[in-house]
Amino acid sequence: MADLLTHVLAAYALFTVASWRFEWLTKRWVAIAMIGALLPDLNRLGLLVTDATLESMLGVPFSLDAMQTIGGVCLLAGIGAVVLTERHRQAFGVLLAGALSHLLIDGLKAYADGAAGTWLYPITWYRHPTPNLYVSSDPTVLLLTGIIAGSVFLSERDWL
Amino acid sequence: MRPAVRVAVATLLLTTLAGLCVHYGATYDERWPHPTGDQLQDDPSQFTGQQVLLFGEVQTVRDDTIVIHVHDDADDVAAELEVTNVDKSVEPGGMVQVYGVVNPDWTMTAEKTVVVNRSDGASTYKYVVSLAGVLLAIGYFCKHWQILPQKLGFEPRTDRTERETDRPNDG
Secondary structure (H helix, E strand, C coil), X not given: CCCHHHHHHXXXXXXXXXHCCCCCCCHHHHHHHHHHCCHHHHHHHHHCCCHHHHHHHHCCCCCHHHHHCHHHHHHHHHHHHXXXXXXXXXXXXXXXXXXXXXXXXXXXXXXXXXXXXXXXXCCCCCCCECCCCECCCCHHHHHHHHHHHHHHHHHHHHHC | CCHHHHHHHHHHHHHHHHXXXXXXXXXXXXXXXXXXXXXHHHCHHHXXXXXXXXXXXXXXXXXXXXXXXXXCCCCCXXXXXXXXXXXCCCXXXXXXXXXXXXXXXXXXXXXXXXXXXXCHHHHHHHHHHHHHHHHHHHHHHHHHEEEEHHHCEEEECCCCCHHHHCCCCCC
């Protein structure tokens, strides 16, 4: 994963630019997309409780990393959508789009064997080739995304 | 959607998510093309002579040689590996990916190395910055949405002009 601030800023920039084209995509929906960008990293709950602990508690194999896949984010977006009192379908779509922006950015990061992670699960376990663009702790990624998000913020403030 | 229905849907989806985590956990080791920490813990000898990708925490650094620990799911040390031909700058406490053939004496000449975290400080940087990302997203969300405990959910804040531009209720 890139750091979460990068993902949140990327979602802000992407969906704010999209809002210039789609009238219904207001700031409150951009906020939902930014929440969507957090969803895949809910697997970081593993920092608090390891898979091994969960496995011994439940008595079955268990991996929180399933949340960092297409299947995981579809279910998480569904759960997030019903946390709103209305507009569930729209919320599901925007949460999922935000989460997919996260997974797509992660799909570009470096792996020493040249293939990305298994984020296409459960559709397939295929690991597509990765361009090895960055590693997650590289501040350049955040700097670049921050400049883009800042430009979008200033453009919106000045022009709209 | 009535609150009771939303709670039922959320419960169903959470159960399905738990099932997905179980399936992923049960099948990952056989689907991942490289040895996992748990597999190394069980039988390290079956991977010697093979070309593998391993993730490890750097213990020592000497010239282009590093010693790494590969961890299992419980975060215990599953294997120790000495890796040569590491052409990147990394410090003890850092995290690396190494790709190459594992020798029987648990050494490897790396064909490619990726430094995930250069040092312990790089991990800390990532967590602090990520926390800032979480706070930014939640802060921006709370600016536009408010929780209504009596309805068990979030609704848009109504003090802005956005309400008129939103579509009618589709839920």
